Amino acid sequence: MIVSFVLTLVICFKITMKTTTDGLFPLCKIDRAFPSSIDLIHGFSLGSIATYGTIIPQSPLVEIGKEFTATCVLYKAAKATAEDIFWMLKNVTVPKEQYTKINDSAVSVTITITNETANWLFCKKKGSPSSLNLIQVIHGIILTKGYPPEKPMNLSCMAVQSGRRISSNVTCTWQPGTRDERLKTTYTLFGNLIVSNKSSNAHRSSGYIDFGTFPSFMELAMWVEVENKLGKVRSDILDIYASDLVKTNPPSDVNIISENNFSRTILVSWKHPIHVTYVTLKYNIRFCTVGSGEWTEVPPNDTESYKESFRLQYLKPDTEYVVQVRCMHHMGNGYWSDWSANTTARTPEDKPTSKPDLWRVVIPSQVKSERRVQVMCKDPVESNGRIRGYSIKIQDGNWETVAVNDSDLDSRSQERKIIPLYQIPWSDKRRGLIELKAWNSVGESPQASLVIPKLTEEPPSVESLSWFTQEGRLWVKWQPPNVIATGEPYRSEVTEYVLECVSVSDGAMDWQREHRHTRTAAIKGNLQKFIRYNISVYPMYSGWTGKPLTIAAFLEQGAPLEGPSVKVRRRGKNYAELEWMEIPLDKQRGFITNYTIFFITGGKEHSIVVSTDTYSYTVKRMASNSKYVVRVMASTVQGSTNSSDLSFNTLMYTPGQIEVIVVSVCISFLFSVVLTVLCIYKMDSIKKKIWPPVPDPSNSTIAKWSPDFPSKADTPKESALGDVSIAEVDVFDRKSLCEEDKAGLPLKKDKYLSEEHSSGIGGSSCLSSPHQSVSDSDEGGDEGQTTASTVQYSSVVASCGYKGQTPCPLPQSGSSQMPSFARSESTQPLLDSEEHPEGPGSHQRYLRNPYFGRLPGRNDSHSGDLEDLNQMEMKKQGLASRQFCPLEEDFQQTTPTEECQSPDGQPGSDPSYMPQLSGYRPQC
């Protein structure tokens, strides 16, 4: 038993190793070749390696698109039946429908191989419920997928010349299959001759066979075989005569011979690249002028024969030609050789065979009734050599010769240069004929002529002229002139048209001639983009130059090179006039279609589009005293270009507004001055007008009348002092008021201030105060309210300070002094005279004499009176103060208010009555 186990291990190890190299899982691969071993491993397993069965076939090559059948065979160790077997392609279970039960221990599966089919195919069995692994792998195989080889197509072979013979190597190319070659594929090229068979390995699409000696004039069979593990396929056999595979070298020693007397032909010679016994060749020749690149091929029939020279004909004189030659089998079999290297030669000169291109440019002259004519020309188209000079004759003059320097003209260049010949003054009334001939080293050209007519007899111009671009070229289109000319000095038929093209930028000009039936022509020459050209069409009448019709055109338009130059011409409070210059023509690069004005203020941009002929614009409705940024954009059909930004401020005032204000102010000032002077001079009369003279009661006879002086002294002091005191306070400053208060306190006039104010004319009086009404209402509010519209005449004889602003004098004795209040119920408006009643019946406590409102010390006629009055009152007050102010010291100590201070903040000095500074006394 132990020996059997060891033997089994050895066998299984060997098989495992082999299987691993095949790319399988390390499964123990044991097939029917080892029945004894199978029997030995009953009930054994080696780690994860188990030998439950096998799959037939092993490691198969499968063809994509075909069906493949594999069979799983169970061993006894599997302890399973065919019912337990299932197949998996990698991780996908193959449906049961594809299974075929062969017997109790074998099941086959058939699958269709595709590109997506997994490479691994597993045979598995369902494990017993008691086992750890419910599913166990019996065996697995890897499917190597691929396609069978594809048939090569289009086999062709070639044998090139090597030295003086044909190379023994025959190279073939073919088109391989298009499918992906998954499998290793070999290509073999076969060549079969009667005398020998050859083969060689080849690449996928090419190969060669070395025959040792090229089988000239022998039949040859060539084919390709393609083989891989899925099959072998052979291309079609190429039965061919070996000579048909030949590609020789190009002809050697190609030479061109130019002969002097044959200016339009050259002789081409060459040598055969290979001996005629190998290949009989035919040739092919092509030629072109130097630089053109447009080859002209000699008709093949002319060079079919086996020759070594050929004469090219119908060439241009004095032109350098390039010639190439090639060859191939004369029967057309095989391949053309490569072209030989370039060989160049120049044909000899011949005399010019066409006219020089004569033209003129009329230059306006500053001399009246005269022009200047610039005569110019181009070489004849068929100059047939280098033009050495020109012979020119003007009208009846002699022929003059104009030699052309070598540096001025190079007939070998493709471009025909313009040669200025003469510039002569030409009268407007002169008609003349200009004749011109060109000559080279061989001879003269035919004669060209041009008539310059009188200014008044110029033939008509074309009817209309337009332009367009097409395929990168500039075209002009015109309508022929409507000529109904009889009796004119020129023939009425247009013989040709001359198109003159002048560059605006640099003044370069060129002209070209068109057939008389032409109506549309492309401008020749090297026109530049974005350049403005003036194109003129001249109808020609048998040498007579008609009037031109000119139009501006662009080959291609673009955005202007620069924007217009903008400046502010004028600006005002609400407008600005902008002005810009036209962009120079050479910088416009197109037709200006419009201008767009952009102006920006406060971060907002506005634009205005104006026409192309506008070069100034007034922007209106601008904000005054604001900063504006302005630019002007010039536009063409292809783009726009902005000018540089221009900043400016609008004005604060319109022009003249400042002057009006200044003048007004000056006038007002002047008026004020005059008025003031007048007032000063007319003060008395004005004063009299405003303040009519009031009789001074003090000067009245009654006042002076004093029959009994003591009686006057018996007048109650209260009344007399009160009147005087109040008048003093009202007129002078607060200091005085303090003094007054001090004087008034003993009088115990609690409401004298209110009384004083309320003595005005209700609300209309400047002396009235709402506080008065309040204080009044305390006494009789209802009545005050109901009689608000009436003028109350009232008078307070004596009262305390209003609402405590002025402290009431403390009662010195037990008998309080009640204020007397008199009130008038009259609603009659006050008159000046009434407001200051002089009648003895009134209870006027003090006089509101207007004079009291005036500043003391004013120089007027009554100043003396007032001083007298004041002095008198001051005397009275001083007397009263000495008599009615016992609490003066207490008051000053207990109520040290500002009112009792001087205006400069210093406490008042001795209580005295100072002149009042204002008309009314402010309340303390």
Next chain:
Amino acid sequence: MSGHVKNMYPQLSISQAARTLLSLLLVAAIDSVNAGVACRNQQCRSPIQRSSKLTRLIHMESVDLLKIYKASQGDMSELFCQMPNDIVPDPNISGLDPSERMLSIYSHCKAFLPHLKRVTEQQRDLQPPSSPLLNNLTTAQYRTSGLANQINCIYQTLFPNLPIPLEPVDGRTSIYPSQNVFQQKVYGCVVLKNFKELLSQITHELRTIKNQMCKSRTFAYTNALF
């Protein structure tokens, strides 16, 4: 060189036997090829023209070959070519009618092949490997073999009812005795000179046959004649 020959003598006998065997095998191979030659073109003019061109090519190359041979043999090369040699086939084409002359062309081509081969082998011992003579000799064999096959095809095409004898009609292809260097040089020169002459005659004959057989007769008429 003589020493070389002397030393090589025993080897020559061995190699000669081998060469003889190879020659027999080559002849057998050519014969077998001949027996199975598939002549594709059943027309008249083109095969003859092509054979004529091939003949001219071989002839041109044989001229060059003879020059190269003489140049590569050193001094006395002209003398070698003037000496008679009986074992080299006669280059003259024999026969009275086209079929016989065609058959004679074929037989001569076949007859010269072993001689060319033998000269090639001899010169391979006498010339450096890079000598163009060897290459040209090989080319001559190659082309001559091809020409023989073409003649065979033409013969079968023109004379389908006349069998081609397995052995050449004239010329000997027997095994030749061993030769020293002098004899080899003489032999080689004579072979090449006769070979050139043969090709010249074949060129002439083919032109004649073409004119006779393809000018006015159709293929069917030719078959009826023979």
